[in-house]
Amino acid sequence: MKKIIVSLALLAVFGTAFGQKKVVRSAENNLKKGNYEEALTEINEAIQNSETSGDPNTFFVKGKILTKAYEVDSSNTESTLKYGIDAFEVFKKAKEMDNGGKITKEIDKDVLADGLMLPPGLRGEGIPWLKYLSYAKALDAYEQEDMMMAYKFFKLTADIDPTDTTAVYNTAYTAAFNEDFATAKEYYKILIDNDEYVNPAAYFGLLGIVLEQEQNNEEALTILRDAQKDYPNEKIFSEYEISILIKLDRLDEAKTSIEESLEKDPRDPNNLLRYGYLWEQQGDLDKALEYYKKSAEVKDDFFDGNFYAGALLVDMAGKIVNEVNNMNDADWEKYSDSKLKEADDIYRESLKYFEKAIEINPDDLRALEPMYGIYNRLKQPEKAEAIDKRIQELKGGGN
Incomplete structure (x- = not known):
């Protein structure tokens, strides 16, 4: 009698397990028929049951159902995105439970062969297909100028496959566009840490955030020094x-x-200009002027070199004029004429650089405003009047 009772109990257990597996098969059938809500209800029931909740196939089936719902929802809204995020989490759960077994191979089965999309019966229904759909939805949202949803679909794509540098870059770019700068920095750093990604664009994107949004010069300095190690031929990083x-x-x-930079390229106008600026900051105006002039010489259309040379010459002439104004009567009688001539000669020299600057x-x-004052000082009223007219036009006061 006891054996009969035990047998009946076993039948009950097997019957329950068989019943739940039948629910999983029914969910798959509903998936094939396009009855996604019914399929999802059934698979959730199986996941809640202890007899099938430990089977990785149960979660694989749920992932396929969620992925199909994700695929057919062309609205590409937050609710669409949730299907995709949930599918990815379920697939990861299934792989974790399967520990490299048959289900894992199915989940990781590719959708492409030699770059061509495989037909539905041959391509995978797991993570690679989910990634493909996510990227397509991201591009669609981007083309529709829905930058927020483009960002979120790109981010899901990148989270699915962090080695996909295009998806990661697009995530960083669209995150920054949507002013999610913390996420943008995170994904730019993922690119920088990827040895397969050989493009300084990630550094430029990261620097844009750190310098323009966060105004953190110390962090930018660290980033720039890393950038120079990775891209030693990109002179802009040293600049x-x-x-x-x-x-x-x-x-x-x-x-x-x-x-160090000038040793590599002694004709770099930007570094010559900066070198002049450093000498000016240290009070050696003659040395500063030398390098400002060099920067203008090595590049014919270099506005900054001409402007800085002209401006420094004006400052030097102005100091001489102030010196004359502060002389006592005896020194004024003795030195004023020669000193003022020296100042005027320097003003004339400055004009050469300002005139070149406004040609550029x-x-x-x-550049125009100091020229007006210099022309007046040198008694060239026609040129002064022409410059003043141009200034007024630019300021909105012309006729």
Whole structure:
């Protein structure tokens, strides 16, 4: 009698397990028929039951159902996205339970062969297919100029496959566009840490956030030094480093960096200009003027070199004029004429640089305004009047 009772109990257990597996098969059938809500209800029931909740196939089936719902929902809204996120989490759960077995191989089965999409019966229904759908939805949202949803679909794509550098870059870019700068930085750093990604674009994106949004010069300096190690031929990184060192008033470091750069390229106008600026900051105006002039000489259309040379010459002439104004009567009688002639000669020299500057950039008020004063001082009223007219036009006061 006891044997009969035990047998009946076993039948009950097997019957329950068989019943739950039948529910899983029914969910798969409903998936094939397109009855996604019924399929999801059934598979959730199986996941809640102890007899099938430990089977990785149960979770694989749920992942396939969620992925199909994700695929057919063309609205590409937050609710669509949730299907995709949930599917990815379920697939990961199934792989964890399967521990490299048959289900894992099915979940990781590719959707492409030699770059071509496989037909539905042959391609995978797991994670690679989910990634493919996510990227397609991201592109669709981007084309529709829905930058927030583009960002979220790109992010899911990148989370599915962090080695996909295009998806990771697009995630960082669209995150920054949507002012989620913390996420943008995170994904730019993922690219930087990827040895297979050989493109300075990630550094540029990261620096844009750190310098423009966070205004963190110290962090930018660290990033720039890493960038120079990874991309030693990108001169712009060393130029940025020098500019930041100057901003941070770390002039000795900046000087060393510029000198190293000028050894490699002694005709780099930007570094010649910065070197002149460093000498000016240290009070050696003759040395500063030498390098400002060099920067203008090596590049014919270099506005900054001409402007800085002209501006420094004006400052030097102005100091002489102030010196004359502060002379006592005896010194004034003795030295004023020669000193004022020296100042006027320097003003004339400054004009050569300002005139070249406005030839390069005719609308730059920084160059035009001192020219007006110099022409007046040198008694060239027609030129002064023409410059004044141009200034007024640019300021909106012309006829």
